[in-house]
């Protein structure tokens with residue numbers, strides 16, 4: 001039994017207030033607790049502003065990249081220990097835990113590598129310079145510079161390592177100190193990572209602070225150079241976006257929220273084709289990896305109506321082979337959902353879907369024994385127009401098949417009813433179908449993942465977020481954008497147009513030689 005502490009103002013402190021209990025979701029054993037209140041956020045911000053920020057900015061991009069490399073190495077060094085914590089407090093199988101942890105260290109390493117091709121200092125030219133006056137003598141150059149503020153990162157419970165790692169990578173490389181808030185149900189893993197970061201001494205003091213508990217009151221203290229990056233539900237995201245201080249002071253806010261992602265089986269793949277096989281395999285991984293608790297997991301499976309029976313049979317067979325169990329057992333392929341609250345929400349969500357859909361396999365009935373287990377649950381919509389299919393995110397191992405007429409127009413209409421999603425995947429070798437679909441759904445999605453004969457075995461599936469391409473989505477998905485290489489730094493950098501004599505502007509800020 002451990003009481004989690006926060007690292008703020010240069011020391012570890014225990015919070016106050018009523019403790020929230022942390023459980024092993026496979027056994028319901030109590031592991032520890034978190035006390036939500038009692039932190040001095042004014043002091044935490046001052047610490048970041050006066051120590052962490054200046055120390056980071058004294059380094060420049062390339063040296064900060066070295067820090068990220070060292071952090072990635074530190075996580076990798078402790079990988080086995082961290083995997084075990086992810087199993088105990090997050091219900092993660094070994095594969096799930098690796099997905100989270102390697103995602104964190106991989107993203108840190110990606111940004112470390114990116115830094116090697118960035119300027120040594122803090123000034124990053126944005127594109128080419130341009131003539132602004134009657135002659136080239138009056139010149140303009142856009143530059144990015146670190147904002148002298150603090151990044152507050154509010155993370156969801158489902159990716160305690162990756163969520164923190166990917167946000168930290170971008171902020172720290174940009175030169176902005178971070179305050180990381182962990183999602184409470186799985187906070188043990190984030191806490192251990194925070195301990196490793198602090199004990200390692202890799203980062204300058206004040207560059208990294210960690211909150212176990214609540215950030216209540218912190219957002220009210222932020223100013224115009226600060227930034228908030230939030231990951232979690234749309235409901236919490238809306239509260240944060242509406243925070244009066246953040247609105248009044250134009251504090252930058254990036255929201256990554258929930259999403260009703262789709263997978264579309266095109267009209268063409270035959271049941272024995274690689275494209276069809278990829279579709280089935282990716283849907284099963286998406287539904288069961290991390291017990292379906294992935295913001296990018298598929299929730300709606302669009303299938304040409306004539307193929308619904310055969311797809312239902314194929315998915316049922318595969319999903320029934322995955323029996324949820326304690327992830328510490330090597331042969332278990334899917335663990336429990338993360339908390340009793342999640343279990344309650346997922347069961348209630350399945351019941352709501354089952355009111356408009358037939359349960360093909362799984363369902364909401366309780367499973368025997370302790371633990372927050374839900375079987376992989378596949379439903380088949382009776383009415384594709386039922387609003388709940390397109391509005392309710394059941395954040396567990398659950399998705400619904402929806403029939404469509406095989407046309408791109410019908411698939412576009414259904415996909416876009418999600419109100420803005422993180423990702424849609426499509427499986428087809430019909431170029432005309434794919435082109436129409438992409439053009440129709442891209443504005444409503446942050447990512448479109450295309451599976452075809454040629455991509456078989458080439459890449460991770462649509463549920464994987466890669467640091468080189470953006471993560472986020474419009475509308476309901478939060479309207480935010482993270483990662484995407486250098487794009488991921490933009491939340492933390494100020495873009496300024498410097499205008500003046502080309503000899504000064506071009507050479508000093510645009511990296512030009514002696515202009516002609």
Ligand code: NAP
Pocket residue numbers: 154155156157158159181182183184185213214215216231232233234235236237239240255256257258259294295393395422472477478
């Ligand atoms: P959540 O309940 O919205 O919580 C997210 C985070 O916000 C947690 O750290 C939570 O702290 C904190 N929080 C809660 N109320 C707050 C408030 N009033 N002010 C500031 N912070 C507050 O979401 P969750 O249950 O952790 O995560 C599941 C959801 O996240 C799903 O809907 C999933 O789709 C979404 N998600 C989205 C992405 C993405 O990248 N788009 C990634 C992962 C998950 P406590 O835990 O202490 O309550």
